[in-house]
Amino acid sequence: MSDVREIKVGFIGIGNMGWPMAMNIHEVGYTLTVFDLDSARSESFAVETGARSAVSLAELGEMDFVIIMLPNGHVVREVLIETEDGAFIQHAQKGCIVIDMSSAEPTGTRSLAEELAIKEVACIDAPVSGGVARAKLGTLTIMIGAEDKQALEKAKPLLQIMGDQLFETGGIGAGHATKALNNLIAATSFVATSEAMLAAKRFGLDLDTFVDVVNVSSGQNFMTDKVMKDHVIGEKYATGFAMGLLVKDVGIANELCDAVNMHAPLSNLVLKRWQEALDVKGFSADNSEAIQIWDRNTQD
Ligand code: NAD
Numbered sequence: 397m398s399d400v401r402e403i404k405v406g407f408i409g410i411g412n413m414g415w416p417m418a419m420n421i422h423e424v425g426y427t428l429t430v431f432d433l434d435s436a437r438s439e440s441f442a443v444e445t446g447a448r449s450a451v452s453l454a455e456l457g458e459m460d461f462v463i464i465m466l467p468n469g470h471v472v473r474e475v476l477i478e479t480e481d482g483a484f485i486q487h488a489q490k491g492c493i494v495i496d497m498s499s500a501e502p503t504g505t506r507s508l509a510e511e512l513a514i515k516e517v518a519c520i521d522a523p524v525s526g527g528v529a530r531a532k533l534g535t536l537t538i539m540i541g542a543e544d545k546q547a548l549e550k551a552k553p554l555l556q557i558m559g560d561q562l563f564e565t566g567g568i569g570a571g572h573a574t575k576a577l578n579n580l581i582a583a584t585s586f587v588a589t590s591e592a593m594l595a596a597k598r599f600g601l602d603l604d605t606f607v608d609v610v611n612v613s614s615g616q617n618f619m620t621d622k623v624m625k626d627h628v629i630g631e632k633y634a635t636g637f638a639m640g641l642l643v644k645d646v647g648i649a650n651e652l653c654d655a656v657n658m659h660a661p662l663s664n665l666v667l668k669r670w671q672e673a674l675d676v677k678g679f680s681a682d683n684s685e686a687i688q689i690w691d692r693n694t695q696d
Contacts, residue, residue, distance in 0.1 A: 400425045405554065406450070406459035408475060409498070410437050412636045413524070414465035416531040417497070417558045421463070422447050424557050431456060453480050457487030461554060462494045468644055469500030469572070473508050490516040493547045495554070497538075499523045499576065499641070501648050502569035503655070509543070509568045518547035521568060522555060523575035528636035537561040539578075541571035573652060580649035582618060583642055584666045589619040590687040593628070603629050627684040639686060640679030643670045 403426050407418040410432040418441065422428045428447040432438040435449070442449035453475065456462050462484075466472050476484050476494065494517055496505065502521075509519035521541040530536050536559035542548040548564070555562055565574045592615070596606045607629065610620045626632050646667045653660040673686035 400553075401427055403427065403461070404429065404459045406431065406456040406462040407465070408432070408453075408456065408462065409465035409467075410441050411465065411467075412528050412638075413497075413531050415441060416528065417463070417465060417536075418447070419445065419532075420534045420557050421554065426554075429455060429459065452483055454483040454487040457484050457492065458489060459492060461551065462492060463554070464494065464496045464498055466498045467641060468498065469496075469504040469508070472496055472498055472500055473504060473511075476508065477511060485512070485515060485517075488512075488515050488517045492517045493551055494519045495522050495551055496520070496572075497522050497524055497558075499579065499645050499648070500572050502541075502572040502576070502652065505541070505569045505572050518544045519568060520544070520548055520551055521571040522551075523571050524559060525575065525578055526559075531558070534558055535560045538563070539571040539574040540564050541566055541568050541573075543568045572648075576645050576648040576652060579642060579645035580663055580666070583646045583670060584662065585617045586619050586623070586683070586686070587666055587669050587690075589615075589617065589624065590628075590690055593624065594687070594691055623684055627682070628687055633682045633685045635682055635684050637683050638679060639670075639674055639677055639681045639683040642683040643667070643674045646670055 405421055405426045406429045407414060408431045410418060410430050418428060418430055422445045429450050430438045430441050430447055431450040431453065438449040441447060450456055464472055466475065494512060496519065505521050512519045522538050524536040524538050526536040534557055538555050538559035540548065540562060565571050593603060593606065597603060607620050607624050610616055623635060627635055650663050650667050653663055670686060673689040676689050677685050
């Protein structure tokens with residue numbers, strides 16, 4: 397198939413990330429059908445772009461590709477196997493390729509791929525990093541896990557629209573494992589950077605200057621470079637990444653450490669600190685708001 401207009405792409409989960417990712421696919425010319433639990437969201441996407449908004453998941457079964465950008469792997473499985481009495485899996489056509497770009501649990505992804513394979517539906521995991529800004533630009537980092545190399549080759553032109561750094565990390569689930577461990581590092585550096593900044597503030601240091609120094613010194617990291625100035629010091633708290641989603645990823649990474657019999661005391665503590673912030677702030681709070689909760693803690 398040379399004309400992309402002949403290729404039918406379904407996109408499930410038109411949220412903060414899914415919206416700009418689907419938009420980029422639409423703009424290249426693929427025939428796009430979107431679906432979201434929040435039908436107002438998928439309908440407004442359809443109105444804005446002229447793409448189709450699916451009424452039932454059965455319609456997604458007729459697609460050549462189904463891209464998924466949902467909160468977690470449990471929701472992904474529910475949507476593909478259980479929702480509307482299994483409408484997607486019942487109607488899925490042989491040769492359909494599911495690309496799960498959500499950040500999900502790697503072991504759940506492996507068993508989902510086995511369930512889909514019974515219907516000759518291929519499954520690739522391809523979670524992303526880069527946030528909403530890079531989703532809009534189509535420059536996400538994509539971490540691919542795939543057993544079926546033919547399906548992966550077919551999926552690559554779509555992945556290359558959404559990202560410009562594609563990594564083949566191993567078999568099915570490998571992308572999801574890579575993503576969870578990356579976010580464990582990011583979440584850990586946010587805790588560490590926050591503690592340093594809170595100590596700096598209490599010592600009377602100017603925080604702008606402090607972050608400037610760190611950004612050209614050995615403490616530099618993604619949080620000092622992209623988050624602390626605008627979202628914490630500037631009090632925007634609008635990175636576009638919900639705290640609940642980040643805590644989910646840290647939980648997945650901790651489970652992975654357990655599964656490989658790995659003693660990981662720091663990762664356990666990082667999960668505890670994020671959980672404390674989540675308990676107060678709630679799932680939808682921006683992840684950068686966590687520092688406000690840790691600021692309340694004193695040594696007693
Ligand atoms: P979001 O909450 O903005 O979007 C999720 C969308 O899924 C929503 O529109 C919601 O209505 C829809 N949805 C939920 N349950 C559904 C169901 N059962 N059926 C159909 N639709 C359903 O989340 P997001 O920030 O776009 O994140 C999506 C995924 O990408 C998550 O796995 C997240 O961890 C990951 N991620 C997010 C970022 C980020 O910066 N926001 C970056 C990288 C990866």
